[in-house]
Amino acid sequence: MPDGQAIPSAARPISGGAPIVRLEGVTKRYPGVIANDRIDMEFHAGEVHVLLGENGAGKSTLVSMLSGLQQPDEGRILIDGDARPIASPAGALDIGISTVFQHSMLVPSLTLVENAVLGRAWWRRPDREGTAARMAAMAARIGVSLDPMALTGDLSLGERQQAEIVRALMRGARFLILDEATAMLTPHDAARLGQLMRRLASEGVAVVFITHKLNEAVEYGDRISVLRLGRKVGGIAPETLRQMDPQAATGEVVRLMFGTHDMASGAAARVDPATVDRAGDPVLEVLALYAGAAAVPLHNIEFKVWPGEVFGIAGIDGNGQKQLAEALAGQEPISDGRIRLDGAFVDRLSIGARRGKGLRYITDDRLGEGTVGSFSVAINLLLKEIGAAPYWVQGFEKPAEITENAREKIRAFDIRTPSAETPVGKLSGGNIQKVLLARELTGTARAVIFNKPTYGLDLANIAATRQRIRDTAEAGAAVVLISTELDELLDLSHRIAVMDRGHLAGIVANDDAARRKIGELMSGVGE
């Protein structure tokens, strides 16, 4: 394909024209998960199509099928109306599909021109001057200023992405996927990329924009599709989106992402307030907590949780929920503030000492840090008590006691495993979660942090896990429930905080107006 090829005129915006790419009932399964479940979607020329969804909603799978890295198990992908497989990444490029990721894919030690001539037949002499001229022309055409002779490594991430887009267009791209391309950018660069998207769309390119940021979605998108647990749960068509003001659009997106209930109605079953003992002292007190060095820095977080209370934390994934949980558990160093458990300060204590005082953390990263996949269920049930009697006496393992403990927990928590010696990594996600629950909820748990406890589980296990959370609170422990499922929070929590960019945007009581108030806090209306 020649460099500097004009954007195909066939892709010019034609009102009501056929979509460039159309998905029909596309399904992709991985062992134990349906990553994409019967997805129907259309991508039109001249349109910025925003894909929204939590982590694990299936966006990445969808992108990998569009870019030729994966093949759908069922359903079909139509290109310009013909059912044609996107067999490989090279095949995707031939069709004109290009992907720009959040991390730059350019070689930093080469100039932009050299990057642009990479991937061509090795026996051809690279035509640096000609390519540079075409590159500059293409950049000017889409309103980007770049120096083709600049060394890639000297450029900012935003500039590199612009260069990638220019390169993609030079290779004849008419279908551009921006996979969380704004995630790592400064606000200024993100805004520039947003404007570039608009210009590309007006040039007739189909842009697929994947983002976590609702304001970007509403600002730059022509059409919005929301994925949730592998399904397309809804979307906003261009005509509708044009007529909505940004606030209404954001509200609608929040509604799609976090639940399909009517905003005004409350949860069906009200949480029983009687379990909370507000007369007593709070079990867990977080006082002006800061964690400056965290991946998402936490600032000025303050809340208290009483015995028997479930304190929900809502928010879009990646707004510091994990960092907060880790700071409480002792895995993330805090830079300022205090944490009190049953009146005593625990913020200087080690992870193990905090656990000893009754602070439990059920991580969302079940295989990554919650368990050792290759070790047996029995050992994983005691992973945080290695060396403790009666399972170890003077450092020596007591296999009978370890097995007995495992038998008991397997029965009590209904863990479906072939045996206590089975490596935990061979169990299903729901059963691994039961192993974690069994480990953390036995003994004297005073405050329990549940981080996305039902994420990735099937319905039966979701119900069982939610019941465990209720039971934990009823037993008098303070529960911190972090979840991205609004319905789950409304179902279980007494109060709900909304977390936004590392701090608590607000705390609302779980009453009839809670859903609306949380939605407002999430979309930043309450600010």
Added chain:
Amino acid sequence: MDEIEKPRALAARRREILDLLVASLGPVLAAFVISGVILLLMQVNPVSYYGYVFGRGLFSPTGVQATLTRMGPLLLIAASLIVAFRAGIWNLGGDAQFLIGAVFSAAATPLMAPHLPAGLALVIGMAVSAGFGAIWGLIPAFLRAYQGVNEIITTLMMNFLGISLASVLVKLLFLDPATTVPQTRTLPVEDRLPSLFGTTISSGVLIGLAAVLLVHFVMTRTAFGLRLRVVGANPGAAIHAGLAVPGLTIAVFAISAGFAGLSGGVAILGQYGNVRADWNPAYAMSVVPLVFLARFNGFASIGFVALFSILSIGSESAARRMGVPNYFTLVTVAILLILLGLSEYRGARRRQRAGA
């Protein structure tokens, strides 16, 4: 339910052991066949070569004694590597740790021997070797524990420094004034580790066996060993479970480097009696593949170390007799490693297919 579960678990365990044996011994036989083909290409009769190697390494009295004597230091190295590898720490600095231990032990023991009961001097000599070996492991240990610096690189770099330092120490500091060759004072034969049952087999082999068995037991049956295995298998889980990962990392380095140093001490005190300035048998690098072949299992390591010891002793004789360089042992080991990798890959593919 328990009654049904037990024999089934036992049968599963037996099948597991059988699978392991097949998976380990099959490649061993295949490796000999392929090595034989290479020998044929070198115009050496493989049957007579291996006959000679095993004859000298295993079936002759002097050969088997030499084989068992060499196993002592090799087994201690194996113990050193098992601790480290099981904890996910790739200590490849064993050669320097070995030499530093050997040099300090060789310097100290001949001076102590005349003044102390023989047993005590040997015990102190071995403690010195282990201690200095461990000290040589501390720099990579701290870099890894507190700065996250890759220990593969640091330990390999420390090898260059340690091997040179050992040579410098022998030439400048611990030189035997009575000789002209640069070497340490020689420990008299009667002051060395006792030999076994009136043979020339050094009791170092018993120390080596004890070390491997101890390490195997500690790693599989104690809380300390389990903590190390958790760190090795999933560092994230170790942090999450509240284990003191930096402290454990340093402990692993100290133990691993200590065993490597002790290996040097046992080689000197049991066999060589002194260290020459240019001496470096590079045992650690030879044992690394063996421990991998044994999948960090203590018993299997003993088997592979024995096999390697037979091959290396036998091939040293064969080198003189048949003109095949004694490095040919390493060719056999390398082929074995590749074959084992392939059978592992096949097993993983099969499991994957069975799981899908």
